[in-house]
Each structure stands twice: as C-alpha cells, then as structure tokens.
Amino acid sequence: MIQFADAAALDAALSRMSAPDEAALAAARDRQHQLTKPGGSLGRLENIALFMASWQGSARPRVDRVKAAVFAGNHGVAARGVSAFPPEVTAQMVANFRVGGAAINALARCCQAELAVIALDLDRPTGDIASEAAMTDAECLAALNAGAAAVTSDIDLLFVGEMGIGNTTPAAALCAQAFGGKAADWCGRGTGVDESGVARKIEAIDRALALHGPFCSSPTETLRRLGGREIAAMAGAIAAARMLRVPVLLDGFICCAAIAPIVAAWPDFTAHCLAAHCSAESGHGRLLTRFGLAPLLHLDMRLGEGSGAAVAVHLVRAALAAHNEMATFAEAAVTDAL
Numbered sequence: 001m002i003q004f005a006d007a008a009a010l011d012a013a014l015s016r017m018s019a020p021d022e023a024a025l026a027a028a029r030d031r032q033h034q035l036t037k038p039g040g041s042l043g044r045l046e047n048i049a050l051f052m053a054s055w056q057g058s059a060r061p062r063v064d065r066v067k068a069a070v071f072a073g074n075h076g077v078a079a080r081g082v083s084a085f086p087p088e089v090t091a092q093m094v095a096n097f098r099v100g101g102a103a104i105n106a107l108a109r110c111c112q113a114e115l116a117v118i119a120l121d122l123d124r125p126t127g128d129i130a131s132e133a134a135m136t137d138a139e140c141l142a143a144l145n146a147g148a149a150a151v152t153s154d155i156d157l158l159f160v161g162e163m164g165i166g167n168t169t170p171a172a173a174l175c176a177q178a179f180g181g182k183a184a185d186w187c188g189r190g191t192g193v194d195e196s197g198v199a200r201k202i203e204a205i206d207r208a209l210a211l212h213g214p215f216c217s218s219p220t221e222t223l224r225r226l227g228g229r230e231i232a233a234m235a236g237a238i239a240a241a242r243m244l245r246v247p248v249l250l251d252g253f254i255c256c257a258a259i260a261p262i263v264a265a266w267p268d269f270t271a272h273c274l275a276a277h278c279s280a281e282s283g284h285g286r287l288l289t290r291f292g293l294a295p296l297l298h299l300d301m302r303l304g305e306g307s308g309a310a311v312a313v314h315l316v317r318a319a320l321a322a323h324n325e326m327a328t329f330a331e332a333a334v335t336d337a338l
C-alpha cells in the first residue's frame with residue numbers, strides 16, 4: 001500500500017512516474033497482427049487491449065479483478081446555495097451505497113467490480129473555498145492517503161467515483177486554476193441548479209480563485225485550497241495507481257477535475273488512464289481535451305459515483321476477450337493477408 005509522508009513525497013513520486021512496458025506493448029501488438037481479422041478492424045477495442053498490455057506488462061492482459069472506490073465528503077461552499085440538494089444528502093447517499101441501493105451499486109454488480117465506499121469526515125465540511133482554504137495541510141494529506149490506501153497492486157483495473165453535495169463548484173475552481181479560463185467556462189448545472197444557482201456557483205468560484213490563486217504553487221496546494229476531501233482522495237488513488245502500474249478508467253467531471261492540477265504540472269500523468277465517457281457536465285469535454293484523452297462513450301450521463309466508468313468496464317472486457325480468445329491465422333489455418 002502506498003502512503004505519502006507529506007506533500008513533498010507525493011511531488012517526488014510524481015516526478016519519477018513509471019512508464020508503459022514497451023516490450024509487452026510490442027508483444028501485444030504482434031499478437032494483434034496475427035489474429036483472424038483484418039488489421040485495425042476492431043478499432044478502439046484493439047487500442048484498449050494494447051493499453052492494458054502496456055500497463056500490466058503482459059502480452060495477454062486480464063481484467064479479472066476490477067476495483068471501484070467511491071469517496072464521499074462534504075463542502076463548506078454548499079452553504080452558498082450552489083447545489084439543488086442540501087448537504088445532508090451526502091450522508092444519506094452514503095447510507096444508500098452501503099445497503100446496495102444506488103446506481104453505482106447496480107452498475108458495479110453488472111460489471112463485476114468490487115465496490116468500496118469510503119466516507120471522509122462527513123460531519124466536518126471543508127472550509128468554504130470562497131472565503132478560506134478547503135483543508136489544512138494535514139487534512140489534505142489524510143484525504144490523499146485515504147485514496148492511495150484503496151489501491152493495491154493486485155487490481156487489474158481501477159475506477160473511482162465520488163459523492164459530495166456542492167462538489168462541482170470546487171471541481172470547476174480546480175479546472176480554472178489548472179488550465180485557465182473564466183469560472184463560467186468550467187461551471188455547469190451540476191445537480192440541476194437553475195440560472196440563479198449557476199450564478200452563485202460562478203460568484204463563489206471567482207472569489208475562490210481571487211483568494212487562493214496566487215498561492216496555488218503546487219498540485220497538492222491547489223487541491224488543499226480549492227478541492228475537497230473526496231476530490232483529494234480520488235487524486236491520491238489515481239496517483240497510487242500510477243505508482244503501482246494499475247490501469248485507470250476515469251469517470252466524469254469531478255473525477256477528472258481531481259487530477260487537473262497534477263496534469264497541469266505533469267502532462268503525461270494520464271498515460272495510465274482511459275477516459276470512460278464524456279459527461280453532460282459542460283466542462284468535462286473541455287477537460288478531456290486538455291488531458292489529450294478521447295472518451296470511450298458519450299451517453300449524456302452526469303451522475304458521478306463512478307457510474308460512467310462502470311459502464312465502460314464492459315468495453316475493456318470485450319476488448320480483452322477479443323485480444324486473448326481469438327485464434328491466430330496459424331491456429332485457425334486461415335490464410336494471412338498478403
């Protein structure tokens with residue numbers, strides 16, 4: 001299990017990130033060329049198989065153990081009326097997760113993912129980012145390590161999700177700080193707020209950026225000032241996955257915003273990630289473009305919870321089934337292309 005002693009330890013780990021296994025990638029590509037199909041005829045399914053091979057270090061990658069980690073946290077900025085739901089819904093939904101009644105429970109069962117639900121100090125909302133830092137140094141480090149602790153080296157594929165009323169506001173702030181633009185460029189309707197709710201979100205983000213922007217000197221400091229516990233935990237989990245060479249399916253806007261400060265500093269950070277889908281939250285497509293990732297699915301989803309990634313697991317399973325189970329031209333006694 002990976003744990004970070006302090007913010008400097010995380011920065012040091014990110015500066016020496018593991019790379020794809022080029023030998024495994026070459027072997028997997030060679031197998032693709034021998035399978036009984038025209039080259040490239042399975043399109044992106046072939047690319048998914050090669051991606052998995054390069055991170056698992058095997059020409060015949062597997063997806064036997066899929067882990068879903070859903071993190072929950074509460075936000076002080078929610079008191080500004082930036083969500084269509086009250087903050088107590090966070091704890092209520094966590095209870096729903098734990099009895100198996102939410103969308104992510106059904107979708108995790110469907111894709112055969114092991115689901116972990118990690119609630120982070122729900123009785124202590126973060127600071128209101130429009131007037132103070134979201135977390136102290138210790139609180140941010142604890143959240144990063146809670147995320148890292150959910151990842152082990154025996155996982156074949158990871159995806160993370162979140163629950164936190166008001167969390168599209170800090171997510172938009174993180175994106176604006178990481179990649180520039182106005183608050184309105186990154187701000188969507190989240191849980192379904194009306195125009196006045198969007199205006200309140202934009203005002204809160206503008207205040208937060210003016211207050212914290214000059215001091216966001218590192219990814220960790222940006223997460224500490226503008227993020228949230230569940231957001232930092234997702235960043236910690238995805239960072240730990242990179243250290244352990246575990247492939248990651250990125251979910252929606254909040255999940256991607258969690259790593260926006262890291263990607264801004266280390267653009268190749270997402271090399272171990274696939275974008276599961278592009279959500280209906282307005283800033284998500286722009287963020288994926290910044291990441292250089294093309295989403296696997298466009299389903300107009302915007303639930304969060306890891307729900308879009310859970311659906312995309314089926315595509316990964318299909319890609320590896322074709323890659324591993326098809327016969328080669330030699331095995332099937334089929335004449336290869338000239």
